[in-house]
Amino acid sequence: MSHELSMPRTPRTNALRLIDHLGPQAQILAIALFFIACCLVFTFMTDVFATTGNVLNLLRQAAPNLIVAIAMTFVITTGGIDLSVGSIVALTNALAAILLQQGLPWPLTILAILLVGGLVGLIQGWFIAYQGIPAFIVTLAGLSILRGVALLMTQGFSIPIASGTGFTALGRGWFLGMPAPAILAILAALAGLITLSRTVYGRHIVAIGANSEAARRTGIPTRRLTASVYVMSGTAAALAGIVIAARLGSGSSNAAVGFELDVIAAVVLGGTALIGGRGTIVGTLLGALTIACIGNGLILIHISPFFTQIVTGAVILIAIWLNTRLFSKLGRRR
Amino acid sequence: MTPFVQARGIGKSFGGLKALDGVDLDIHQGEVLALLGDNGAGKSTFVKILAGAQPQSRGEIRIEGRPVAFASPHDAARAGIATIYQELALSENLNVVENVFLGREVVRRVLGFPWLRRRAMRQRVDTLLRELDAHIPDPLARVGGMSGGQRQAVAIARALDQGGRLVIMDEPTAALAVAETRKVLKLVRQLAARNCAVILISHNIGDVFEVADRMAVFRRGRKIAERQRAATTPDEIVALITGAHPDARTADLAA
Numbered sequence: 001m002s003h004e005l006s007m008p009r010t011p012r013t014n015a016l017r018l019i020d021h022l023g024p025q026a027q028i029l030a031i032a033l034f035f036i037a038c039c040l041v042f043t044f045m046t047d048v049f050a051t052t053g054n055v056l057n058l059l060r061q062a063a064p065n066l067i068v069a070i071a072m073t074f075v076i077t078t079g080g081i082d083l084s085v086g087s088i089v090a091l092t093n094a095l096a097a098i099l100l101q102q103g104l105p106w107p108l109t110i111l112a113i114l115l116v117g118g119l120v121g122l123i124q125g126w127f128i129a130y131q132g133i134p135a136f137i138v139t140l141a142g143l144s145i146l147r148g149v150a151l152l153m154t155q156g157f158s159i160p161i162a163s164g165t166g167f168t169a170l171g172r173g174w175f176l177g178m179p180a181p182a183i184l185a186i187l188a189a190l191a192g193l194i195t196l197s198r199t200v201y202g203r204h205i206v207a208i209g210a211n212s213e214a215a216r217r218t219g220i221p222t223r224r225l226t227a228s229v230y231v232m233s234g235t236a237a238a239l240a241g242i243v244i245a246a247r248l249g250s251g252s253s254n255a256a257v258g259f260e261l262d263v264i265a266a267v268v269l270g271g272t273a274l275i276g277g278r279g280t281i282v283g284t285l286l287g288a289l290t291i292a293c294i295g296n297g298l299i300l301i302h303i304s305p306f307f308t309q310i311v312t313g314a315v316i317l318i319a320i321w322l323n324t325r326l327f328s329k330l331g332r333r334r
Numbered sequence: 335m336t337p338f339v340q341a342r343g344i345g346k347s348f349g350g351l352k353a354l355d356g357v358d359l360d361i362h363q364g365e366v367l368a369l370l371g372d373n374g375a376g377k378s379t380f381v382k383i384l385a386g387a388q389p390q391s392r393g394e395i396r397i398e399g400r401p402v403a404f405a406s407p408h409d410a411a412r413a414g415i416a417t418i419y420q421e422l423a424l425s426e427n428l429n430v431v432e433n434v435f436l437g438r439e440v441v442r443r444v445l446g447f448p449w450l451r452r453r454a455m456r457q458r459v460d461t462l463l464r465e466l467d468a469h470i471p472d473p474l475a476r477v478g479g480m481s482g483g484q485r486q487a488v489a490i491a492r493a494l495d496q497g498g499r500l501v502i503m504d505e506p507t508a509a510l511a512v513a514e515t516r517k518v519l520k521l522v523r524q525l526a527a528r529n530c531a532v533i534l535i536s537h538n539i540g541d542v543f544e545v546a547d548r549m550a551v552f553r554r555g556r557k558i559a560e561r562q563r564a565a566t567t568p569d570e571i572v573a574l575i576t577g578a579h580p581d582a583r584t585a586d587l588a589a
């Protein structure tokens with residue numbers, strides 16, 4: 001940094017200051033425009049896309065991704081990553097079905113599942129924050145181990161969940177004219193928005209991602225806070241597991257394969273910096289909706305589901321490419 | 335009046351190396367004290383001990399006459415000693431207000447949760463920056479886009495708001511352009527005018543003569559001279575630093 005300081009202001013550094021200033025807003029604006037463009041394209045190409053029924057269906061389908069993406073925004077803002085969320089969904093999804101089958105009342109089942117998700121996150125967070133193992137490695141191991149545990153518990157079979165209980169209502173029910181999962185997602189987004197921008201916790205999360213040494217020196221408990229974001233992502237993944245099990249009326253260890261990629265894509269598409277120190281919940285919301293929109297729209301225009309994956313992948317690549325192009329420069333200035 | 339800080343017989347050894355040896359030094363409030371000396375003379379080691387970043391091997395530090403033992407920079411900060419690190423410990427992606435209050439946010443408890451009182455913090459920072467006459471047009475702008483001098487101002491505002499009564503600056507202008515250096519030197523005088531004590535480490539004799547009230551010259555871990563600015567000249571200080579001065583030779587022989 002000392003060299004940078006003595007450097008005269010060149011056009012290049014001026015351009016960087018402009019990016020500095022416009023960066024977050026410009027990215028949110030870009031994703032908002034892209035989202036609107038997707039909506040318009042599908043509205044004109046199909047009769048069904050812009051109907052209330054389809055929009056509500058889209059929200060219901062987007063909910064699990066959205067819930068976890070909100071938590072993932074916190075994780076990525078600290079400069080971390082959680083690759084295990086898809087496997088946590090599978091584990092909790094299967095475990096919920098098993099517990100209900102064993103006759104555990106559904107409110108207790110939900111409580112137990114959320115605790116399991118939080119505990120898994122705590123264990124991973126401990127390895128990352130207190131043992132200094134990179135988040136990528138810890139959660140990659142988690143991805144493998146937790147999926148394995150889920151497979152072992154179910155032996156690969158899908159376990160049915162009796163319908164008509166409060167449990168299945170979480171996935172299929174309606175509330176205030178909205179699907180229950182969409183309500184949960186909206187609540188999660190509101191909580192995330194307020195927490196990140198209005199609370200001490202949220203500001204400290206940003207500070208850790210921006211400059212963890214500076215944060216530590218001011219007395220912020222950086223390790224505890226770093227561990228806490230994995231507890232958050234684990235709990236959110238457990239909630240997503242519950243919602244998916246409730247919607248499908250079964251628990252399966254094969255649920256949510258590749259889910260982590262959609263979640264990370266939503267966060268990065270929204271403009272949260274992979275290097276940490278900058279996160280936006282509004283961006284994540286738009287990112288998750290865009291991904292859901294592309295998936296839904298391509299199905300409606302009868303394009304092969306395989307093509308959906310290609311388009312989603314391409315969008316992710318371009319988004320991360322732009323993100324890296326813009327922010328690696330800022331990163332190098334540290 | 336009792337000096338704010340009294341250092342008595344401070345020594346520091348790194349293995350066999352004596353980085354500091356029997357340093358006595360007083361630091362008064364409202365006074366800028368410059369530490370001078372060749373590279374490796376022990377200046378940084380001395381201020382790190384004052385700042386609680388390292389323990390001394392020998393000797394005693396007294397704050398307002400009372401002996402203290404700092405276990406961490408936090409202890410020192412609580413006693414009113416703030417250090418502005420060479421690599422400024424600021425978060426680039428947070429704005430000025432957030433940086434000034436980082437780790438000590440002003441909050442209001444609602445429903446048991448601490449909520450940020452953003453307006454109160456903003457007003458406090460506006461006041462601080464105005465008092466320091468720091469040229470920071472927008473306190474809600476991110477620190478990452480700011481110049482070196484502006485960052486120094488943010489760090490100083492932070493130190494002041496923490497109730498810093500001794501501000502330590504280890505080569506604050508080493509990496510700054512001329513105009514920026516001027517601003518930082520002005521900030522240093524502002525601090526002293528607010529009755530803060532300031533320790534300034536600098537290799538630039540011109541800068542030191544511009545802001546310091548008193549100068550202490552270190553050589554090979556010892557304090558070999560102490561001068562009021564009015565009672566010395568740049569030539570004498572340079573001679574003390576390089577070892578050409580008779581006092582420096584006497585000290586070398588005694589070592």
Ligand SMILES: Nc1ncnc2c1ncn2[C@@H]1O[C@H](COP(=O)(O)OP(=O)(O)O)[C@@H](O)[C@H]1O
Binds near residue numbers: 351376
């Ligand atoms: N952590 C350390 N371990 C070993 N030696 C050190 C350490 N810190 C400083 N020193 C040595 O102590 C001496 C004084 O260093 P320092 O206080 O940094 O000098 P100055 O700031 O005056 O240039 C030097 O010889 C330096 O190499």
Ligand SMILES: [Mg+2]
Binds near residue numbers: 377378
């Ligand atoms: Mg030094």
